Every structure is written in structure tokens, then in C-alpha cells.
Amino acid sequence: MSVLEKVRPRQEPVVRELRVTDEHGRRIRVWELVLRYALLLAVLALTVGPFLWQLSTSLKGPTEDIFSSPPTFLPSHPTLHNYERVAHTIPVWDYALNSLKVASASVVTNCVGSALAGYALARLRYRGRGVATLVFVLAMLVPVEGIIIAQFTTMRELGLNNTLIGVVLPGSIGAMNVLLMRNAFRNLPYEIEEAAYVDGATVWQRFWRIALPSVKGTLAVVAIFAFMGAWDDFLWPLIVLSDPDKFTLTIGLNYLHGTFANDERLVAAGTVIAVAPLIALFACLQRYFFRGVGEGAVKG
Amino acid sequence: MAGVSRVRRQLPTSPWLFAAPGLIVIGAFVLYPFVSTVVNSFTDRRTLIPGRFVGLANFRELLHDDMFWTGLRNSTLYIVGVVPALVILPLLLALLVQKNIPGITFFRSAFYTPVVASIVVVGLIWVWLLDERGLVNSLLEAVGIGRVGFLSDQWLLLLSAMAVTVWKGLGYYMIIYLAALANVPRELHEAAAVDGAGPVRRFLTVTVPAVRSTMVLVAALSSVAAFKVFSEVYLMAGPSGGPAGEDTTLVMLVQRTGTGLTGRVGYASALSVVVFVVTVVLMLLVLRADRREET
Numbered sequence: 001m002s003v004l005e006k007v008r009p010r011q012e013p014v015v016r017e018l019r020v021t022d023e024h025g026r027r028i029r030v031w032e033l034v035l036r037y038a039l040l041l042a043v044l045a046l047t048v049g050p051f052l053w054q055l056s057t058s059l060k061g062p063t064e065d066i067f068s069s070p071p072t073f074l075p076s077h078p079t080l081h082n083y084e085r086v087a088h089t090i091p092v093w094d095y096a097l098n099s100l101k102v103a104s105a106s107v108v109t110n111c112v113g114s115a116l117a118g119y120a121l122a123r124l125r126y127r128g129r130g131v132a133t134l135v136f137v138l139a140m141l142v143p144v145e146g147i148i149i150a151q152f153t154t155m156r157e158l159g160l161n162n163t164l165i166g167v168v169l170p171g172s173i174g175a176m177n178v179l180l181m182r183n184a185f186r187n188l189p190y191e192i193e194e195a196a197y198v199d200g201a202t203v204w205q206r207f208w209r210i211a212l213p214s215v216k217g218t219l220a221v222v223a224i225f226a227f228m229g230a231w232d233d234f235l236w237p238l239i240v241l242s243d244p245d246k247f248t249l250t251i252g253l254n255y256l257h258g259t260f261a262n263d264e265r266l267v268a269a270g271t272v273i274a275v276a277p278l279i280a281l282f283a284c285l286q287r288y289f290f291r292g293v294g295e296g297a298v299k300g
Numbered sequence: 301m302a303g304v305s306r307v308r309r310q311l312p313t314s315p316w317l318f319a320a321p322g323l324i325v326i327g328a329f330v331l332y333p334f335v336s337t338v339v340n341s342f343t344d345r346r347t348l349i350p351g352r353f354v355g356l357a358n359f360r361e362l363l364h365d366d367m368f369w370t371g372l373r374n375s376t377l378y379i380v381g382v383v384p385a386l387v388i389l390p391l392l393l394a395l396l397v398q399k400n401i402p403g404i405t406f407f408r409s410a411f412y413t414p415v416v417a418s419i420v421v422v423g424l425i426w427v428w429l430l431d432e433r434g435l436v437n438s439l440l441e442a443v444g445i446g447r448v449g450f451l452s453d454q455w456l457l458l459l460s461a462m463a464v465t466v467w468k469g470l471g472y473y474m475i476i477y478l479a480a481l482a483n484v485p486r487e488l489h490e491a492a493a494v495d496g497a498g499p500v501r502r503f504l505t506v507t508v509p510a511v512r513s514t515m516v517l518v519a520a521l522s523s524v525a526a527f528k529v530f531s532e533v534y535l536m537a538g539p540s541g542g543p544a545g546e547d548t549t550l551v552m553l554v555q556r557t558g559t560g561l562t563g564r565v566g567y568a569s570a571l572s573v574v575v576f577v578v579t580v581v582l583m584l585l586v587l588r589a590d591r592r593e594e595t
Contacts, residue, residue: 069438117322124315146576149558150333232418
């Protein structure tokens, strides 16, 4: 269930004079409306302003004063110079590619792995199903931060530390995603699959042709959160990657900040490169992001 | 249900094939590391040296390690500082964006942007904003307050990091509250309004009791996250945790102690066990809150 859809009103016709009504069709008084918009704009400045300031800093040339008081919000001569510089300073596009590889791999493994396991937990009957479910529930309760050192030693034992595969593996099939898929499959009516069973469909056919297409929405949520989680992750790649060639964007940015902290324009350009793809993704797929919050936090 | 018994008849191996990838990944990278954390906490293992059993030595060392107490203090302070703000502010924000006035979906999405951004991006944005010569200090100077060393004082640093955590979390909890608010019956508000209750009164007597279980849920979720804080403080105070390491959090200490080629895996595992125990206690509160919500 999408939070937004739920909150959205039945479209009340806005007619006659300038009249704004609330979700129950009652009129909102003008002073209340003004107050609301004033507050909304203030919060907007607080939440989005910092991103815009970073963007503005990244577009300011070397001769422009970025420390002035009172501050100048718009660059007087916008330039992409800093983006060229950041690419010369660190291999930022290679890092972006590494992040993209890690995030894409995480999307594929999470979608495939949690759909299969979720289906097994929801629909198939076999001995040990309860235990299997319990394994995923327990795994969801284990805080990553509490086992991260052991994950690191495990990766060393497997010879996968300092590789991108090592970055992907621990989060490749999230227990939370498995349980989300399980819930989605359980909410499907049995009858359709039953009919397919009578027609002689195998387990695999029932899963692939009937059940999976019906849970596309949840699958999209899993995909988006897997992408976002992998793209934004910091602690684990920081621990497992030591070779600067293998860095993902977040680790590369941390390195950039640690080494060139005094070059604010440069760091700003780097952060814009790192955040722009996700903001674009969010702008396109908002409803799945919100839906994920609802399913993950409240029902999970 | 008839379907259940019929679906039951099938090859016995296939269910396990379906579940296998998930079980293998969880087993190898969650459950095995968990067991190995507990085992290692009783050894003096290092990254390159297999450890010997040392009993409770690591835990005894913890008690005399000033850094451990600093980390525990900061992580606990983080809960105290962050959780009340994250319980109350997103609720007020949700009330602000609940009414469907023109353009409201834009505002809802915009308020969610910090949630989407990586914590590294967010941390670095605020490092620059709170810099000695950054925007916030420029504005403070312009209005005559003067510059504040947000990132140089031990306590201001911790407070700034908390503010960043709250800033990044606002949108997420706002969405959770929006879902809860949609279920508050309008009649309650109307009845209260008829009785002459003003907006503040109605908020306290109608809204708060109606979303109480959600508030408990948010409190538990955000306190678990707050106790495990790492990135914000790491980025803003630096890897060594601010002046004299005084801003080190527990997870920062785990990371600093246990990684790299000289990492003290045994000792870091003992620290991890402490992190684990505290978060599980906090998480049991989540489950209890959830259960209370269902009944």
C-alpha cells in the first residue's frame, strides 16, 4: 500500500473563486493556508537548501570567493571546472562505475534470491519450513555493525577481501527482502495457483508464470532498496576495500575529503557526482521509495 | 483450505533449491560471522594471527579501557539526543504535509531527499556548511552572533553530528507517521473542535493518543539506529574521533580496533558483543511495540 495513495484525496472539484479545500472538502482559511506555505517553504529551505548550496559551491570558479559573509548563493560565473579537477585528482568515474557494478549486482542477487526464498517460505510445504523462516527472522535481528569484524575475517578466509565481490556478498540477499517477498506471496489468492496446479504446471512454472508477475510491485521495492543500500553503503566497503583502485564512490569521497579537505569546491563536485544519480532515481520512482518505507518499517 | 493440501504434493527437493541461495548467503555472511564474533570475543585473535582462548580477558580489559567508556557514553548520549527529536519533529512535519493543498506532493518528496542521499554525501555537505568559514558561520556572522567552532569543540561536534542524523532521518519517519495519521478518524477531531479545543489541544488529546503506538515504534527504531551511529561522527570528527578521540562512538571503536592488518579481532569482537547485546535489547522493544500495535 502506498502511503501517498492512501493520503491522496478523492479529487474534489476546485470551483468558484479562489477556494482551497482539504481532503474532506472543507475550506481552508486563507491565513491558515499562508501559514502552511510559509512553514513548508522554511522546511524546504532546510532540507533541500544544503544540497543546492553544495551544487552552487561546486559550480564556483577558483577566483570566486566561497567564504564571503554575507554569502553569495548563486555562482557569478558557473563553471564545470571543478568537475574536471575532481576527475584528475581521483579516478572518480572509475569509482562511479565500481558503485554502479556493486549496486547492480546487489539488485540482481536480492531480487532473484529473495523472490525464490520468499516463494519457498510462503507457498511450498516441506519439513523444516518453520526453521527456514526462523533463520531469516533471526538474521534480520542481527545488527550488521555487531558482526562486521567477523564478516571481514570471513572475507579474508575466502580470499575475497579487497574485491568488489566481497563488497556485494554480505548484503547480496537481505533477510528483510526475503521476508518482504514472503509476505507478498502469502497475500496472493491461492485459487489461481491451484488452477495452474490442476492443469499440470510444475512448481517452477507456477512461480515464474503466475506468482512472480503478481508481486512486481514488491519486487520493485526490493530492487530500489537494494540499489540505494549498496550505492550509499559506507562502513562495510570502508572495511573490506583497501586498494584505491577498487574504491566505490562513498569510499572515494571519504578519501577525497581526507586528503583535500581544504579544497571545498573539489569535494563539493565529488559529492554532487555521488548524489545526483540517486536523486534522479528517486524523482522517477518516488512511489516505490515511499511504499518501501511503509512495508519495511511498519509491517516488516 | 483445499489448495494447501494439493500444493503440498510435489518433489521434496525443490523447496530447498528455492530457499538455498538465501539460506547460504545468510548462513555464511550473517549467522556464521555472528557465531564467530562470539567465539572470537574469548580469544586474542588478530587479523594475521590465529588466537588462543583467553577466557574473559577481553571483557575484563573493556572495563579498564577509557576509550570503551567514552564510546559507550557517546553512543548512549546519541540515543538521548536524537530519539526525542526523531519522535516529535517528523510527526509535526507529517501534520504539516498531511493536508492536500496544491503542490503538497512536491513538498513531501523534497522533504524525503536527505533520506535518499548517501550518509557520506550528507556528512560532507554538513562538514562544509558547519566549517569555520562555511555558510552557517557566514550567516551567524552576518546577523552579528559571530562564528562558532561547530567542528572543533568536542561537545559541539557531537551535537552537530546528532543534528545531521536528525536532519537525514526526518523524511523517513515523516512517511511512517503519514501512514499512521491517515488512520486517525476525522470524527475525533471534529468532536474535539465542537468541544472548543484549539489546534494545540486537539494535537495533544486526539493526534498523540491515536499515533501513540507509531511513536513507540519510531522511538525504538531510531534508538537502535542511534546507538550504532558510525558514519556521521566518523566523517565530521574524523577517523580518530575528534579532539583526543573524545567523540569516538562504540562502532567507531570496533572499526578502529578490529580492521586492518594489525587489527585486534578478539578485542573488537568483545566490543561487538556489547554492541550486539544493547541493540538486541533495544530491538526487543521494537517487537513489543509492534505486538502492542496489532492488538
